[in-house]
Amino acid sequence: MLEMYQRALADSEARFYNLVDKTADGVMVVSSEGVILYVNPAAESLLCRPADKLIGTWFGRPLASGETVEIELRPHPRPSFGKRGGTSSPSAPNYRIAEMRVVEIVWDRQPAYLATLRDVTERKEAVRRRDEFLAMLAHELRNPLAPILSAVHFMRQRGLPTAELEESRAVIERQSQHLVRLMDDLLDLSRVTHGKIDLRQQPIDVRTLLADAVRASRNLIEARTLQLTTDVPTEALWVEADPTRMTQVIVNLLNNATKYTPPGGRIEATLHSNDSEVILSVKDTGVGISEADKTSIFDLFAQLHVSLERTEGGLGIGLTLAQRIVELHGGTIEARSEGEGKGSEFIVRLPRRQPPLLPAASPIPPPQEKSFVPRNIFLVEDNDDNREMLRKLLLAWGHRVEGVGDGLQALEIMQRGLAEVTLIDLGLPGMDGYELARQVRKLPGGETVRLIAITGYGQPEDRRRALQAGFDLHLVKPVDLYKLEQYLAEMP
Numbered sequence: 043m044l045e046m047y048q049r050a051l052a053d054s055e056a057r058f059y060n061l062v063d064k065t066a067d068g069v070m071v072v073s074s075e076g077v078i079l080y081v082n083p084a085a086e087s088l089l090c091r092p093a094d095k096l097i098g099t100w101f102g103r104p105l106a107s108g109e110t111v112e113i114e115l116r117p118h119p120r121p122s123f124g125k126r127g128g129t130s131s132p133s134a135p136n137y138r139i140a141e142m143r144v145v146e147i148v149w150d151r152q153p154a155y156l157a158t159l160r161d162v163t164e165r166k167e168a169v170r171r172r173d174e175f176l177a178m179l180a181h182e183l184r185n186p187l188a189p190i191l192s193a194v195h196f197m198r199q200r201g202l203p204t205a206e207l208e209e210s211r212a213v214i215e216r217q218s219q220h221l222v223r224l225m226d227d228l229l230d231l232s233r234v235t236h237g238k239i240d241l242r243q244q245p246i247d248v249r250t251l252l253a254d255a256v257r258a259s260r261n262l263i264e265a266r267t268l269q270l271t272t273d274v275p276t277e278a279l280w281v282e283a284d285p286t287r288m289t290q291v292i293v294n295l296l297n298n299a300t301k302y303t304p305p306g307g308r309i310e311a312t313l314h315s316n317d318s319e320v321i322l323s324v325k326d327t328g329v330g331i332s333e334a335d336k337t338s339i340f341d342l343f344a345q346l347h348v349s350l351e352r353t354e355g356g357l358g359i360g361l362t363l364a365q366r367i368v369e370l371h372g373g374t375i376e377a378r379s380e381g382e383g384k385g386s387e388f389i390v391r392l393p394r395r396q397p398p399l400l401p402a403a404s405p406i407p408p409p410q411e412k413s414f415v416p417r418n419i420f421l422v423e424d425n426d427d428n429r430e431m432l433r434k435l436l437l438a439w440g441h442r443v444e445g446v447g448d449g450l451q452a453l454e455i456m457q458r459g460l461a462e463v464t465l466i467d468l469g470l471p472g473m474d475g476y477e478l479a480r481q482v483r484k485l486p487g488g489e490t491v492r493l494i495a496i497t498g499y500g501q502p503e504d505r506r507r508a509l510q511a512g513f514d515l516h517l518v519k520p521v522d523l524y525k526l527e528q529y530l531a532e533m534p
Contacts, residue, residue: 068140068159071149072101079149088115088140088159105155107146112162115140139163188496188520190218192431195523196438222520241284241370245398248279248288248313248320255292256311262297267305270296273312279320281392287367288392291375294360295324295388302386303328320394325387331379339377340365361388368392414440417530420461421445422452422478423496424470432465432521439527449473453481460491463530468497468508476511483512492533496521 062069068085072078078101081093089096103113115138140159147156194214256272263270281288292311299309307327314321331339340361361377368375373392379385419436423429424447436443444461446452450472456464464482468475475495482488492515495508500518508516515529 068161070101070157070159071147072105072155072157073149074153074155076101076104079154085159088138088161090115101157105144105157107144107155110141110143112166113140113142113159114138115159137163139166187218187221188425188428188432190214191520191523192428192435194218196431196435218520241287243282243284243371245280245395246283246285246288248281248283248322248392249274251283251285251289252292252311252313252322254285254289255296258289258293259296259300263300263309266300266303268300268303269306269308271308271310273310275313275315278397279313279315280395280397281320281371282395283371283392288371291364291367291390292322292324294364295390298360298388299324299326299328299386302326315394318394319391322390322392323387325385327385329386330382330384331377331386332382336377336379340375364390414531415533417441417533418462419443419530420452420456420464422449422464422470422475423447423467425467428467428519435523439530441530447471449475449478453478456482457485460485460487463492463494463533465494465496466513468495468499468504476507479508479512494526494529 062082065082066084068088069080069082070078070085071080078096078099081089081096086093086096139162141162143158143160145156147154252272252274256270260270296309296311303309303326309327310323310325312323312325365375368390371392373390375388375390378387378389419441421429421433421436421443423432423445426447429445429447433443433445444455446455447470449470452466452470453473460482466475466478470478473481475497479493479495482491482493493513494515494517495513496517496519497504497508498519505516517526
């Protein structure tokens with residue numbers, strides 16, 4: 043009987059080792075004290091060490107039954123384990139990233155852990171490349187947008203002789219702003235998807251959010267000759283929300299209604315509440331939603347199946363982004379429609395909160411009139427069109443401006459004398475904007491120069507790098523010209 047039991051146990055162990063040795067995932071057994079007891083060939087490959095160099099050594103980190111984490115594996119003399127943090131790529135060129143799952147087992151009649159290691163390096167690298175692609179896409183699209191918007195502002199500054207030119211100006215501005223919104227949505231979606239978006243929540247009256255969104259969307263709605271009505275209560279409806287993100291949600295819903303409503307149609311935005319929720323509705327008389335589309339309306343890159351002559355294009359990310367932002371706020375969003383051609387309604391529900399004990403914001407005193415102060419400005423931008431249009435705009439504002447398109451040439455000029463304000467594109471030939479800023483700060487009097495970065499790169503890491511290099515302000519292309527004008531006016 044004992045012999046049969048031993049034979050069955052031996053057969054069972056043989057099947058286990060045969061199965062585990064052939065699996066593509068790394069398999070390790072670690073004692074409760076953290077000592078490696080067993081590794082399969084796939085684990086040896088991942089850890090870049092043979093079994094006889096691993097068994098009997100310390101695993102390198104405490105384990106917990108049921109945990110699933112990502113760890114970096116590097117070909118050090120001893121493997122280094124740790125939770126992957128941040129967004130930067132590891133410095134070692136041949137690192138691997140493994141998804142580790144841990145379960146509790148009994149090994150040689152002692153409690154132990156079974157850890158499986160799945161190589162996810164290619165998947166993580168694909169995500170990183172995609173995010174870099176999105177950032178580069180935004181950069182490449184922002185660059186041509188910048189001179190377009192500068193030209194628009196310059197035309198407005200100079201005045202326009204005919205109604206036709208004014209109409210053309212409005213089209214340029216509207217379409218440029220539309221492209222900017224698309225890029226911002228695309229990048230925001232990437233941040234939301236990967237949990238890299240920080241909500242700055244505060245008590246806010248949803249009526250304020252709706253009013254801000256209506257102002258942002260009004261030009262597009264009027265261009266489509268649509269009628270917009272709002273119905274809001276007289277009392278405040280308080281929620282805990284990030285004002286910028288929730289306004290973005292409402293703007294996306296209004297723009298979506300505008301996109302799918304034929305000229306002459308109506309859009310209704312209403313607000314009401316119950317004891318626990320604030321409810322926002324955006325309803326239109328547009329093309330409606332078919333039963334087939336209802337199941338995928340919030341899917342990424344989803345587009346309604348409408349005819350070519352009625353579609354307004356877009357990337358199909360506005361509703362996806364709206365849904366994810368609402369969910370981050372603990373709310374829900376749903377789509378309703380009685381069918382194609384019968385309009386649609388989007389309903390957002392957010393948790394209602396009690397009014398704050400103090401006003402959410404102190405009354406802002408009226409701005410004091412300040413006399414205009416012309417500035418000496420040095421502009422360093424390698425895009426000829428952008429440099430010329432921004433130079434003309436700054437001149438039209440009354441400033442004195444000199445501009446060049448090369449980092450080394452700019453430094454040579456600045457060594458002979460510094461301007462009061464220097465606007466620097468970060469992606470310069472010869473010497474990039476980061477290094478130019480560092481060199482300027484070393485020049486006599488360089489610590490007092492106002493350095494403003496202008497760039498197509500707008501990720502938080504890009505802003506951090508710019509500030510570390512010595513910039514006072516980081517502006518993303520196309521530059522918010524109102525913000526730039528205000529900054530120059532408010533300088534001491």
